[in-house]
Amino acid sequence: MEILKRHRIQHSLCVALAFLQFSSLQFPSLGYNVPDKYFINCGSDNSVTESGKVYVGESSLGTSFGSSSNTEKNESSVPSPLYQTARIFRGDSGYKFNIDTNGTYLVRLHFFPFSSPSNLSSARFNVSVPGFWLLQNFTGTNDTNNNSALVKEFFMHITSTSLKITFRPLSSSFAFVNAIELFVLPLHLISDAVARFTPIGGLSTYSGDLYSRVLETKYRLNVGGQATKDMLLRNWIPDDIYLSYPVNAKNHSPYQDQIRYHVGDDSNGPNATRITAPTEVYGTAKETNNISDSARDFGLLNITWALPVENNLDHLLRLHFCDYWNSISGLTYFELSISNAHVMQINSDVNVSNLLPAPYYYDFVVKSDGFGNIRVSLTPNGTAEIPNAFLNGLEIMKVIEQSNSVPPDLESDSSHNSLPVVLGSVLGGLVLVFVMTLLGFLWCFKMRKEKPVENSDWLPIPVNAGGSSHSxxxxxxxxxxxxxxxxxxxxxxxxxxxxxxxxxxxxxxxxxxxxxxxxxxxxxxxxxxxxxxxxxxxxxxxxxxxxxxxxxxxxxxxxxxxxxxxxxxxxxxxxxxxYMEKGTLRDHLYNTNLPSLSWKVRLQICIDAARGLHYLHKGAAGGIIHRDVKSTNILLDENHVAKVADFGLSRSGPLDPQPYVSTGVKGTFGYLDPEYFRSQQLTEKSDVYSFGVVLLEVLCARAVIDPSLPRDQINLAEWGLLCKNKGTLQEIIDPSIKDQIDQNSLRKFSETIEKCLQDDGSDRPTMGDVLWDLEYALQLQRGANAIQREPYEDSSSSVSASLQLPNVRRLPSLSTLSEMDDTIVRGDDSHSAVDSVFSQLEIDDAR
Missing domain, CATH: 3.30.200.20 (Phosphorylase Kinase; domain 1)
Incomplete structure (x- = not known):
C-alpha cells in the first residue's frame, strides 16, 4: 500500500506542468504511428490490406525456407483475405527480420486453420525466439470461435540487429502461420519497473526486469464497453463474461466528450497517454450497482472479475481508470483487492490533473493461484463523498521466462546471420551451458547480471520523506x-x-x-x-x-x-x-546511435582508465582492487576524458594480511579472471585480466559475450586470442577504425591484450606496465600520423613472440613511478609524469 501511494505521489509532482508541456509539444513520440514494417502475408507473394495496413508478400523478406517448407492456399470463404494462404513448415525454420531501432516490439502471429490437404487444424508445433518459447504444443485453432483467426500477441525488448522467429514442428506433425506483424512501440508503453503484489506479503518492488522477459497478451477487456481496436491494432473485448457477480455491476453511460490524455506518448504511468488505451476504453466503464447503506458500510458490495490463466505463473496486470462523470477529482475512492487480498485505495486525486476527465492506470506483477485464476475486486469506500467503484479497462499478460531448452538456430552462413539478444537475457540459457563446459563450475547464481539501460524508475518516495535520522x-x-x-x-x-x-x-x-x-x-x-x-x-x-x-x-x-x-x-x-556527460564507454562502442570513436580517442580513453586503475593498485593507501572492471564502469566526460567508476565490489589490501583477497565469486561474466574461478584468490592481476577484455572490446566493438554467434566466437576474450594466434586479428577489428590504425600501434596494443589475458596471473603485467605499453602504442600511432612508414610484415605467430619494434630506450616501468604519477595531492597532474617519460622516447623512424 505504502509503495503504491509513493508511486502516485511521484507522478503528482508533474501534474502542475501538464498544461505547459502541452503547449511546448516537445514530445518525439507525440505523432507516433504504427510503422509500416513488418506486416507479412505468409505463404504468398501478393499484398493484401487489412485494418488499414498493407501486409506484403513474404518474398519481400528475401527469406529462404528450404525444401521442408511449402505454401497452401484456400479458395473457400475466409474472414479476411489475409487468411487465404499459409506457410507450412515440416522442419525447424522461420523468418528473420532486420532490426534497425532498439526498443520494445510487438509481435503478432496469425493462425487460421482453413481446409487444406494438410489439414491445418491437426498441426502441432512450438514457436521460439532466441532464449524463449513463445508457444509450446500449440495447435493454432481458435477453440472459442472456429470461424475466426487465432492471434497470439507478444511484447519483447530487442537490442540486437535482427530477430529470428522459428517454427518447430512436433514429432510427426508440422507448423503453419498465416500472417506476422512486427513493429517497434513508443517509449514507456511497457515499463520495466513495476510493483509486485502477493496476498501474504502485500506490495513490494518486482525483483525481476520485464525488459528481460517476454510478455504474452492473455486478456484485454474494454470494461463496460464494446469490442474495439486501438491505434496499435490491439483488440479490446467486452468484459461481461468474466464478472463473478453481474448483479453488483452496471455499465456507466459512455462519455461523449474529450478525454484529457497526458500530453505526449512518453508517460511511464500512472497518467495514461492516447497510446495506453483508446478513448473507447477510457470513455466507458462499469460501476457498482444499487449501493445500499448497509451493503456499503459492511463492505458487502463489490465488483469482481475472475479470469482463468495458467497455474502459478507471474502475470502483468494492468488496470485502467477514468472518472469521467464527476466534476472534480477525489469525490470517489474505493478499495482494490487481488485474489481476495487488499492491495490499495484507488484515488484519482493524487494521480491526475485538474483537466478532467484524465485517465490513469496501475501495473502489478501477480502470480496466479494453484487453480489458475486471477481475481480482481473493487469495493466502494463508505467514507468517500460519492461512494462508488469503477473500472474502465483490464489487461493481463503472461510473463514468459527464458528457457535453457530453446535450441539454437543453425544458420548456413553465420557471418551474415546475427540472432538478437532478445530482452538481454540469453546469457542465462546458452551461456550457462558454455560456462559449465568451459569451467565445470556452477557459479552463475552468484553473479551480478548487467541489464540494458532503459528509461525506468524505482517506485518513488514521498516528497516529505527527508529529515529522518534513521540510518x-x-x-x-x-x-x-x-x-x-x-x-x-x-x-x-x-x-x-x-x-x-x-x-x-x-x-x-x-x-x-x-x-x-x-x-x-x-x-x-x-x-x-x-x-x-x-x-x-x-x-x-x-x-x-x-x-x-x-x-x-x-x-x-x-x-x-x-x-x-x-x-x-x-x-x-x-x-x-x-556527472559524466558522455555516459559509459560501452555506450560508444556498439548497439549505439552515437558517432564512432576514432582509434586515437579510444587509445586515450584506455590510457585514462589504466591511469585510474594503476593509482588504485599502487597510489592509494594500501592498494585497492577494483573487482568489476568493465566497459560500463568506465565513464566519459564531455571531452571524452575517461574515469573508472563503481567501487562497490572493491577490496582494500590492508583488510587482509595475505597477498590476495579470498572471497566469493563476484563480478561480471565475460570479464572475470579464469584463475579467480579456480582459486577464488583475488589479486591486482584480476583487474588486469578484466582490463584486457575491455581493451579487446574497444578494438572489436562487440559484446564480450554474444550467444547468437557460433560457439567458438561467443566469448570475446577467447575468440580474440584465437584470431591473434591465427594471424586473423584484422578480420574482427571494428570496421569503422580499421583504416585508421597504424600496424605498429596495433601490434603493441594487441601484444598488451594478450599479456593481460594470460591464464596465469603471474604471467600478466602490472597495471603500470599496461599503462606504459598503451602510452607507447599511442606514440606509435602519433608517429605514424606524422610520417608514413611501411608496416612490418604480419606474423601468424603469437604476439608474445619477439616483435620488431622501433628502437626504444625504455625508461623504468610506470609501476615504479607512483610518486610521479597521480597522488591524492596531485590528482589533476596525472599527464605530466607520463608525458615527460614519452618526451624522452628515442623512436628512430618516427622523428
Whole structure:
C-alpha cells in the first residue's frame, strides 16, 4: 500500500506542468504511428490490406525456407483475405527480420486453420525466439470461435540487429502461420519497473526486469464497453463474461466528450497517454450497482472479475481508470483487492490533473493461484463523498521466462546471420551451458547480471520523506560492526536529493546498474551530479554501499569518478557522484546511435582508465582492487576524458594480511579472471585480466559475450586470442577504425591484450606496465600520423613472440613511478609524469 501511494505521489509532482508541456509539444513520440514494417502475408507473394495496413508478400523478406517448407492456399470463404494462404513448415525454420531501432516490439502471429490437404487444424508445433518459447504444443485453432483467426500477441525488448522467429514442428506433425506483424512501440508503453503484489506479503518492488522477459497478451477487456481496436491494432473485448457477480455491476453511460490524455506518448504511468488505451476504453466503464447503506458500510458490495490463466505463473496486470462523470477529482475512492487480498485505495486525486476527465492506470506483477485464476475486486469506500467503484479497462499478460531448452538456430552462413539478444537475457540459457563446459563450475547464481539501460524508475518516495535520522549505517554499527573511516562530511539530506532529481522522476533516469538506478540531478549549489539510488527498502547492496563510501571518501584522482556525497535516511542508500556527460564507454562502442570513436580517442580513453586503475593498485593507501572492471564502469566526460567508476565490489589490501583477497565469486561474466574461478584468490592481476577484455572490446566493438554467434566466437576474450594466434586479428577489428590504425600501434596494443589475458596471473603485467605499453602504442600511432612508414610484415605467430619494434630506450616501468604519477595531492597532474617519460622516447623512424 505504502509503495503504491509513493508511486502516485511521484507522478503528482508533474501534474502542475501538464498544461505547459502541452503547449511546448516537445514530445518525439507525440505523432507516433504504427510503422509500416513488418506486416507479412505468409505463404504468398501478393499484398493484401487489412485494418488499414498493407501486409506484403513474404518474398519481400528475401527469406529462404528450404525444401521442408511449402505454401497452401484456400479458395473457400475466409474472414479476411489475409487468411487465404499459409506457410507450412515440416522442419525447424522461420523468418528473420532486420532490426534497425532498439526498443520494445510487438509481435503478432496469425493462425487460421482453413481446409487444406494438410489439414491445418491437426498441426502441432512450438514457436521460439532466441532464449524463449513463445508457444509450446500449440495447435493454432481458435477453440472459442472456429470461424475466426487465432492471434497470439507478444511484447519483447530487442537490442540486437535482427530477430529470428522459428517454427518447430512436433514429432510427426508440422507448423503453419498465416500472417506476422512486427513493429517497434513508443517509449514507456511497457515499463520495466513495476510493483509486485502477493496476498501474504502485500506490495513490494518486482525483483525481476520485464525488459528481460517476454510478455504474452492473455486478456484485454474494454470494461463496460464494446469490442474495439486501438491505434496499435490491439483488440479490446467486452468484459461481461468474466464478472463473478453481474448483479453488483452496471455499465456507466459512455462519455461523449474529450478525454484529457497526458500530453505526449512518453508517460511511464500512472497518467495514461492516447497510446495506453483508446478513448473507447477510457470513455466507458462499469460501476457498482444499487449501493445500499448497509451493503456499503459492511463492505458487502463489490465488483469482481475472475479470469482463468495458467497455474502459478507471474502475470502483468494492468488496470485502467477514468472518472469521467464527476466534476472534480477525489469525490470517489474505493478499495482494490487481488485474489481476495487488499492491495490499495484507488484515488484519482493524487494521480491526475485538474483537466478532467484524465485517465490513469496501475501495473502489478501477480502470480496466479494453484487453480489458475486471477481475481480482481473493487469495493466502494463508505467514507468517500460519492461512494462508488469503477473500472474502465483490464489487461493481463503472461510473463514468459527464458528457457535453457530453446535450441539454437543453425544458420548456413553465420557471418551474415546475427540472432538478437532478445530482452538481454540469453546469457542465462546458452551461456550457462558454455560456462559449465568451459569451467565445470556452477557459479552463475552468484553473479551480478548487467541489464540494458532503459528509461525506468524505482517506485518513488514521498516528497516529505527527508529529515529522518534513521540510518542503515547506524544500525549496522550498533550491532557490533562499526564502519571505520566513514566521512560524515559527505552526508547529504534526502530532501535535497529529491529536489535535485525531481523526486527521482523517470525523466531524470540516465542508467541502471547492479546496485540500482542512476539519475541526473542538480544540487542547490548548481552542480550537476549523478545520483545512484538502490532499490528502496531492500537490504541488498548494503555491503557495496558501505564499501563505495569508504573507498571513494579516501581517494581522489583525475581518472576515478569522484564521490560528491551519500544519503542514508529512511532505509534509502544513495550515492552521489560527479556527472559524466558522455555516459559509459560501452555506450560508444556498439548497439549505439552515437558517432564512432576514432582509434586515437579510444587509445586515450584506455590510457585514462589504466591511469585510474594503476593509482588504485599502487597510489592509494594500501592498494585497492577494483573487482568489476568493465566497459560500463568506465565513464566519459564531455571531452571524452575517461574515469573508472563503481567501487562497490572493491577490496582494500590492508583488510587482509595475505597477498590476495579470498572471497566469493563476484563480478561480471565475460570479464572475470579464469584463475579467480579456480582459486577464488583475488589479486591486482584480476583487474588486469578484466582490463584486457575491455581493451579487446574497444578494438572489436562487440559484446564480450554474444550467444547468437557460433560457439567458438561467443566469448570475446577467447575468440580474440584465437584470431591473434591465427594471424586473423584484422578480420574482427571494428570496421569503422580499421583504416585508421597504424600496424605498429596495433601490434603493441594487441601484444598488451594478450599479456593481460594470460591464464596465469603471474604471467600478466602490472597495471603500470599496461599503462606504459598503451602510452607507447599511442606514440606509435602519433608517429605514424606524422610520417608514413611501411608496416612490418604480419606474423601468424603469437604476439608474445619477439616483435620488431622501433628502437626504444625504455625508461623504468610506470609501476615504479607512483610518486610521479597521480597522488591524492596531485590528482589533476596525472599527464605530466607520463608525458615527460614519452618526451624522452628515442623512436628512430618516427622523428
Amino acid at each position: 542503515r549505517l547506524t544500525d549496522i554499527t550498533s550491532h557490533g560492526s562499526p564502519l571505520p573511516n566513514i566521512n560524515l562530511g559527505l552526508k547529504l539530506s534526502l530532501i535535497d536529493l529529491q529536489l535535485a532529481t525531481k523526486n527521482f522522476h523517470a525523466s531524470q533516469l540516465i542508467g541502471k546498474g547492479g546496485f540500482g538506478n542512476v539519475y541526473k540531478g542538480v544540487l542547490r549549489n548548481g552542480n550537476i551530479v549523478a545520483v545512484k539510488r538502490s532499490q528502496p527498502g531492500s537490504g541488498q547492496g548494503l555491503p557495496e554501499f558501505q564499501t563505495e563510501i569508504m573507498v571513494l571518501s579516501k581517494i581522489r584522482h583525475k581518472h576515478l569518478v569522484s564521490l560528491i556525497g551519500y544519503c542514508d535516511e529512511k532505509l534509502e542508500m544513495i550515492l552521489v557522484y560527479e
